[in-house]
Amino acid sequence: MIKVKSNNSLRYHVYHIVTLFYPAGKIEFLDEADVTKADIHVEVRGNEMTIDFFGEISSSPYPDRDLNVMRRALFILLEKKTEKHLPWGILIGIRPSKIVRELIEKGRNRDEVVQELQEEYLADKDKILLAYEVALKESMLLKTVDTENSVDIYIGMPFCPSRCLYCSFASNVYRGNQYKDRYLELMKQEMHIIRSHIDGNRLKINNVYFGGGTPTAVSDEEFEDVMATISDCFIKDRDILEFTVEAGRVDSITETKLESMKRYNATRISINPQSMNDDTLRLIGRNHSHDKVIEIFNLARDMGFDNINMDMILGLPSEHLSDVENTIDAVRKLSPESITVHGLALKRASRLYEDFLMEKKYALPSQEEMNLMYEKTDRMARDLGLMPYYMYRQKNMVGNLENVGYAKEGMENLYNMVMIEEIKTIIAVGADGVTKKVKNGKIERFANFKGLNDYTERFQEMMENKMSFLKE
Ligand SMILES: C[S@@+](CC[C@H](N)C(=O)[O-])C[C@H]1O[C@@H](n2cnc3c(N)ncnc32)[C@H](O)[C@@H]1O
Numbered sequence: 001m002i003k004v005k006s007n008n009s010l011r012y013h014v015y016h017i018v019t020l021f022y023p024a025g026k027i028e029f030l031d032e033a034d035v036t037k038a039d040i041h042v043e044v045r046g047n048e049m050t051i052d053f054f055g056e057i058s059s060s061p062y063p064d065r066d067l068n069v070m071r072r073a074l075f076i077l078l079e080k081k082t083e084k085h086l087p088w089g090i091l092i093g094i095r096p097s098k099i100v101r102e103l104i105e106k107g108r109n110r111d112e113v114v115q116e117l118q119e120e121y122l123a124d125k126d127k128i129l130l131a132y133e134v135a136l137k138e139s140m141l142l143k144t145v146d147t148e149n150s151v152d153i154y155i156g157m158p159f160c161p162s163r164c165l166y167c168s169f170a171s172n173v174y175r176g177n178q179y180k181d182r183y184l185e186l187m188k189q190e191m192h193i194i195r196s197h198i199d200g201n202r203l204k205i206n207n208v209y210f211g212g213g214t215p216t217a218v219s220d221e222e223f224e225d226v227m228a229t230i231s232d233c234f235i236k237d238r239d240i241l242e243f244t245v246e247a248g249r250v251d252s253i254t255e256t257k258l259e260s261m262k263r264y265n266a267t268r269i270s271i272n273p274q275s276m277n278d279d280t281l282r283l284i285g286r287n288h289s290h291d292k293v294i295e296i297f298n299l300a301r302d303m304g305f306d307n308i309n310m311d312m313i314l315g316l317p318s319e320h321l322s323d324v325e326n327t328i329d330a331v332r333k334l335s336p337e338s339i340t341v342h343g344l345a346l347k348r349a350s351r352l353y354e355d356f357l358m359e360k361k362y363a364l365p366s367q368e369e370m371n372l373m374y375e376k377t378d379r380m381a382r383d384l385g386l387m388p389y390y391m392y393r394q395k396n397m398v399g400n401l402e403n404v405g406y407a408k409e410g411m412e413n414l415y416n417m418v419m420i421e422e423i424k425t426i427i428a429v430g431a432d433g434v435t436k437k438v439k440n441g442k443i444e445r446f447a448n449f450k451g452l453n454d455y456t457e458r459f460q461e462m463m464e465n466k467m468s469f470l471k472e
């Protein structure tokens with residue numbers, strides 16, 4: 001256990017830097033008044049900062065109460081001690097490309113952006129350049145978005161064939177679920193209510209995203225029925241730019257469901273491997289082999305789907321660089337139009353997190369391996385002609401890396417960009433759907449119930465509140 005102490009006012013910020021290097025469960029934070037000797041003690045008095053780092057004491061100026069001064073000093077000490085190289089430096093924020101976009105808007109050129117972010121955040125040049133590339137793409141594509149008179153629609157299917165080890169999304173095992181029929185009925189009702197709101201207010205719909213959970217987790221007939229409702233409410237006779245179906249889990253995708261997706265004009269679908277190693281797929285609880293991913297992908301291609309996305313996760317338990325290389329080779333052969341690369345995040349509501357608390361051991365890749373996994377995946381994407389177009393980071397990501405979407409030119413998913421950048425209203429339908437209302441740059445949120453019991457039993461109350469929220 002590493003004992004850490006700081007002025008109480010700095011506690012939160014010190015904690016964030018230390019957790020980049022040590023797992024949260026290994027850190028004990030002492031109160032400022034505690035007389036116990038700490039391994040790391042950060043103390044600020046006036047314009048001076050003193051750090052006692054495992055017995056080595058250093059003092060330095062602390063001008064303008066600039067937290068980054070403290071963050072950098074502590075980061076450098078930790079990096080030396082742990083010999084871990086964290087490519088984003090002290091940048092913990094969710095959207096690195098937003099910082100870059102703001103600098104570009106202030107007139108900085110590429111070299112100036114690199115220099116500023118290297119100095120301020122100790123970030124690596126290649127990560128800054130990645131954020132720069134994304135920022136340029138965002139500036140170009142987001143300019144085209146009508147943020148005033150149109151909304152985007154998200155529909156969430158909160159069922160999955162089984163729950164993956166790492167996942168904290170609204171996902172309930174479909175088979176034998178007692179709420180399933182009632183839920184599907186109410187979700188369709190919700191779509192009709194939202195359709196009336198949209199038509200009543202003469203709003204346009206640009207992008208529709210059907211995700212989850214797993215949209216295809218339900219039976220072929222139920223899927224057809226839900227797709228028909230989505231189409232009736234949000235697609236038919238409207239000038240839609242994108243209709244994405246995140247089919248996702250190949251053990252739930254059938255030819256009949258792909259036919260429904262075609263019938264209702266899905267423009268982009270996801271077929272997600274996460275990993276193409278059968279041992280990993282078993283460990284994370286995805287009950288299918290890598291062969292199934294290839295089979296379903298080829299079936300979708302044969303049926304004419306020409307915009308297929310694949311999600312990958314880097315840093316999965318038990319995976320080493322050679323495993324990711326295997327996944328990369330398989331994805332390369334399939335040649336999708338876009339890939340979304342996620343760094344494993346330890347989510348509180350996941351089984352993985354619970355297992356960690358129970359000290360169940362998983363071999364997670366080293367930082368060095370993670371960095372190489374990212375490098376190799378980036379190379380594969382570019383070899384396929386896919387360029388980075390959106391990016392975000394999360395808390396508790398293994399190796400503190402990033403999630404990046406890569407796509408062929410013209411195949412970028414606008415919904416994803418709009419959602420991350422929060423530039424226009426997104427109305428979300430279904431359990432755990434979070435509606436974001438964006439008005440004059442201000443963002444307000446309304447969250448549907450996440451639990452199926454609440455969603456089904458308190459639907460009326462939820463919808464009354466939701467409609468008053470939307471009308472405000
Ligand atoms: C809504 S989820 C899943 C879509 C679909 N149900 C599937 O599993 O293929 C969207 C994506 O988030 C990623 N994801 C989910 N949980 C994650 C975690 N804890 N760490 C990193 N990526 C995660 C996965 O790549 C997943 O495909």
Ligand code: SF4
Pocket residue numbers: 159160161162163164167168169171212213214248249
């Ligand atoms: S990763 Fe996808 S399939 Fe797995 S539990 Fe989460 S939402 Fe469901």
